[in-house]
Amino acid sequence: MVNKTLVAAAAITLSSLALTSCGDSDASSGTDNGGSGDGAITMGFAQVGAESGWRTANTKSIQDTAKAEGVDLKFTDAQGKQENQIQAIRSYIQQKVDVIAFSPVVETGFDAVLQEAKAANIPVILTDRAVDADPSLYKTFLGSDFVVEGEKAGQWLVDNAADADANGDGTINVVQLEGTTGAAPAIDRAEGFADKIAADDSIEVTASQTGDFTRDGGKQVMESFLQSDDSIDVVFAHNDDMGLGAIEAIEAAGLEPGKDVKIITIDAVKDGMTALSEGKINYIVECNPLLGPQLMDLAQKVLDGEEVPARVLTEESAFTPEQAAEVLADRQY
């Protein structure tokens, strides 16, 4: 009995020793890699998944920029699951990469793994989405400000109010196609838009309903709005896809999108820009997925020990039909 226990204890001690030594050698080789002085950055990137055209454009931008700038990119796709993402970040910590970047699947639950990264002295950059954690656990957050996007859309409507009143009754009735209920972009874009249109009393959101960020959802909700209200002047859709669905519903109702009903959307993906250049959409606020160049730039600065702001906004603009026609040919996504 005693013998057995001893043997077991010895085995455990031995195996843990073996493990430790393994870990040690790994760590040292890792450090060698990282600090080999050839200037190449090793970046671990944990992507959310590939759930939309926007996301795949985002992935491609990061991969292409890394290649162009000679960054050794270790890329994982969490397939929309937080546990996959945490696992990926842990493996990056073990591999001792120089910098970790990720788009958090959800806002909460990353505290522990961020602590581990901090303990291992690896800087973390958030892209596209924020986390609900102590800000000292990450260096910076690079991404769009959804409230500003909503504000840009609202401001355009206020500036073009005279033009938007298609039926000339003095009031501008706006219907809103919301994104997925509870999603940050849906909440923030609605908020920014509402803030700006409050400046003009004649503009009023008469109906608002979720279209789940999809074309089918946008079309079905818009169909219903058109049946119940024949004085709709403007559609504000939280993304291009719902706006494209709304265009089909408006055409089916015998109206002309862009003229009888003005359309404002957010995103500026290729299909949306095409519709914009054809005049079916009147204004698109860009939500830029091409974060690669800014991300690599930030990573370099962080590693050089430069101070970076805690919040870096994506470079974004907005398009009118004329501008859309100009840039459409080079649109990558």
Next chain:
Amino acid sequence: MTETTTRVQRVLRHPLLWPVLALVVLVLVNVVARPSFLDVRMQDGHLYGNVIDILRNSAPVMLVALGMTLVIATRGIDLSVGAIAAIAGAVACTRIVGAGDEAALTTAVMAVTYALVVCIVLGAWNGLLVSVLGIQPIIATLILMVAGRGISMAVTDGQITTVNNPFFSDLASGFVLTLPLAFLIALAVLAFTAVLTRRTALGMLIEAVGINPEASRLAGVRARTIIWTVYAFSGLCAGMAGLVIAANTNSVNANSLGLWIELDAILAVVIGGTSLAGGRFSLAGTFVGAIFIATLARTIPNIGIPSEINYLFKAIVVIAVCLLQSPRARAVFRVRRTPRPPAAGPAPTAEPAPATAGVRA
């Protein structure tokens, strides 16, 4: 007097009473909220109005639910229909985009045929797992439910594929004889299924398999072939639904196309009075169930339910309908009322409900 009583009783015992009643109440709620709800007018040579939209939008759920009805009648379930719909849309759209002449009729026909063949194969795969390998239907079809979306993502490279083919677009937006083509397609499939199962012995054989596969096999019914066939048919129906959904927006989003449509379809089947325990089915009930689901979807924007409580509203309506349909739940309400004289009050709840009435389409 007695004759009228029996007629009333017959109506009250009719299994379609409760789903139809629920639908009527739902429409009434809409009309009260917006009196113009039932208005229909001519627009560009076809009918236009909420009712027409509802018929058109009910087509995908109806198609999926028809296949699901037969599967459920054999005591099975098909969770993979949403994924199969996504694959159908993905295959058809990538075929159209890749074709030489994107807008040609032949391109659309080829793409649709190709997609439907793929769907029949996928349905047959489910049938193989269930009937030959004896895997439980919920597990067997779960495989494709999860993997299928991956397949459709792989087909489209994860991108939203937009197509430009007027004939394909007509599948959802076209009109024949002033009625939406999508609804007519669903109606045709309903008629075809009804004739096939109710004018031949097939329907009875399906029910026999659902009641007891082993006994029906011993009685000479080819249970295995029948199960295999209903899953393949379910795959075909799901494929058609996927094509209609894709055509509705002239695009396919592999992520969202047909997402959760399996649950809507199962709900339509159950609202229609088909038992999940298998052994009996009602195609007419499924028809009413699908219209009910589409009307419910339209009710939300029509009466202006805020987005946050969308699902709550749906849940309450569905729970109410399911309680209404349950003879036991109705019995509980009746017991509460026993102190009153039995003849008082409007008839419905006072009548004995059929516990296990055979359902015929």
